[in-house]
Amino acid sequence: MSWPASTPPPPYYAVIFTSTRREADEGYAQAAQRMEELAVGRPGFLGIESAHEAGRGITVSYWTDLDAIREWKADMEHAEAQRLGRERWYERYSVRVARVERAYDFG
């Protein structure tokens, strides 16, 4: 997958997920991986970027519209309910849904 993500001209939507994890827990990496697996290929999915450093993580996913985000979120909640719940891995997290209005690239 290209990185930075290749996205169409704005407008489109971004979901910015930032987190701090609890003490080393192997479930954390799996949770991040799972979030990505549930996004890629879904209708309305445009791309995803993720980086983790010293217990802090940022994952930004891009979507054509809010409905696609809602469906992804519902799927994640369903998947998590069948597991241990996100709270097990994350000490804190924030989710921000934002409308991308302008974008430019180099390289």
Added chain:
Amino acid sequence: MSWPASTPPPPYYAVIFTSTRREADEGYAQAAQRMEELAVGRPGFLGIESAHEAGRGITVSYWTDLDAIREWKADMEHAEAQRLGRERWYERYSVRVARVERAYDFG
């Protein structure tokens, strides 16, 4: 600084900067650091989050409005013109300016 960033209720703005760096170059970390220094404390600045992993970086900064972002951008371009230019450190990068419409936190 708190992490995830403490931001007020939406709406506000996010600048999502994602990059891949050239082969190990110590200027890269300095460039990221500089971007943060030029943001923190500026009028309209709300917070910043950054993570780097395996040559890929994501920095998300939060702002009250587009004018504050424009002034930050102009300052960065001025600072870079006095240095070697961002192109020296980054192989590719994308900048996306987005309006945060919804946000929620855990923890």
